[in-house]
Amino acid sequence: xxxxxxxxxxxxxxxxxxxxxxxxxxxxxxxxxxxxxxxxxxxxxxxxxxxxxxxxxxxxxxxxxxxxxxxxxxxxxxxxxxxxxxxxxxxxxxxxxxxxxxxxxxxxxxxxxxxxxxxxxxxxxxxxxxxxxxxxxxxxxxxxxxxxxxxxxxxxxxxxxxxxxxxxxxxxxxxxxxxxxxxxxxxxxxxxxxxxxxxxxxxxxxxxxxxxxxxxxxxxxxxxxxxxxxxxxxxxxxxxxxxxxxxxxxxxxxxxxxxxxxxxxxxxxxxxxxxxxxxxxxxxxxxxxxxxxxxxxxxxxxxxxxxxxxxxxxxxxxxxxxxxxxxxxxxxxxxxxxxxxxxxxxxxxxxxxxxxxxxxxx
Numbered sequence: 001x002x003x004x005x006x007x008x009x010x011x012x013x014x015x016x017x018x019x020x021x022x023x024x025x026x027x028x029x030x031x032x033x034x035x036x037x038x039x040x041x042x043x044x045x046x047x048x049x050x051x052x053x054x055x056x057x058x059x060x061x062x063x064x065x066x067x068x069x070x071x072x073x074x075x076x077x078x079x080x081x082x083x084x085x086x087x088x089x090x091x092x093x094x095x096x097x098x099x100x101x102x103x104x105x106x107x108x109x110x111x112x113x114x115x116x117x118x119x120x121x122x123x124x125x126x127x128x129x130x131x132x133x134x135x136x137x138x139x140x141x142x143x144x145x146x147x148x149x150x151x152x153x154x155x156x157x158x159x160x161x162x163x164x165x166x167x168x169x170x171x172x173x174x175x176x177x178x179x180x181x182x183x184x185x186x187x188x189x190x191x192x193x194x195x196x197x198x199x200x201x202x203x204x205x206x207x208x209x210x211x212x213x214x215x216x217x218x219x220x221x222x223x224x225x226x227x228x229x230x231x232x233x234x235x236x237x238x239x240x241x242x243x244x245x246x247x248x249x250x251x252x253x254x255x256x257x258x259x260x261x262x263x264x265x266x267x268x269x270x271x272x273x274x275x276x277x278x279x280x281x282x283x284x285x286x287x288x289x290x291x292x293x294x295x296x297x298x299x300x301x302x303x304x305x306x307x308x309x310x311x312x313x314x315x316x317x318x319x320x321x322x323x324x325x326x327x328x329x330x331x332x333x334x335x336x337x338x339x340x341x342x343x344x345x346x347x348x349x350x351x352x353x354x355x356x357x358x359x360x361x362x
Contacts, residue, residue: 046164181362218263
């Protein structure tokens with residue numbers, strides 16, 4: 001599948017010119033910008049390519065081994081990527097109202113079960129969103145990889161871009177059919193169960209994403225006793241020992257972000273009543289990364305493009321370990337690579353934290 005990856009730096013007009021130099025006539029553009037530039041980038045790209053479908057998001061960006069906060073990354077897709085882009089507005093209210101529109105876009109793409117994926121960027125309400133997408137995508141065998149937008153300054157609302165404009169409380173997405181080979185999505189978890197001991201969330205506040213009690217005891221007490229971390233250190237210990245929600249044979253990470261006086265733990269991923277919870281430990285991430293790349297390589301005859309979404313907590317962990325530069329180069333070794341750092345990740349029918357998800361095209 002043909003693609004173009006361009007990088008631009010500096011003032012917005014110059015950054016756009018540099019990033020699209022040599023792009024030609026793409027049918028779809030996905031761009032990654034800074035918060036300061038996203039409104040102008042969106043407008044300028046739409047003016048330059050008025051007949052092209054364009055979606056965009058913001059955050060730290062990766063492109064072919066490089067990474068940074070202030071650069072602009074532009075991904076161009078062409079005729080051999082049959083693509084439909086769209087936007088869902090007011091996702092905090094009723095994203096399910098967009099089911100008809102999503103199904104119509106799927107019909108236009110005419111997906112196959114091993115060659116079509118959906119990439120999305122959303123500002124909030126991930127659980128509602130993945131439920132909506134899954135109801136449309138799963139019956140057709142379309143896989144989902146997405147990210148929650150991260151990178152707005154304190155006090156500012158996150159935004160996404162669609163065809164020249166920016167939107168709050170929204171999700172932009174691209175349904176992409178690779179007409180020249182396979183396409184698939186992958187999830188990478190560098191955390192493992194500390195033990196086989198599990199707990200049940202028997203008292204929760206789903207609206208606030210809080211786990212109040214595990215096994216009838218304050219969630220913080222259970223965590224502190226089992227992990228051996230003082231209660232006032234639980235939140236800062238998230239890099240080492242996040243929680244995991246068991247769904248079948250899989251464990252999906254839920255990152256702690258706060259604790260209250262009751263010992264309730266507030267998370268970035270919602271945990272429901274009666275969910276089975278494990279406490280996790282950081283694994284041998286370098287070896288896990290290597291094995292996962294080998295798995296991806298084995299799945300394709302030749303990789304043309306990888307689009308990844310990484311969690312901000314993975315980015316901070318790798319930066320602390322002085323490993324992120326190595327990671328960026330290793331991802332680029334798979335093939336053309338574009339990535340973005342998000343505040344959460346979506347994988348098929350689940351919203352997750354501290355995870356890397358990616359869409360891969362043959």
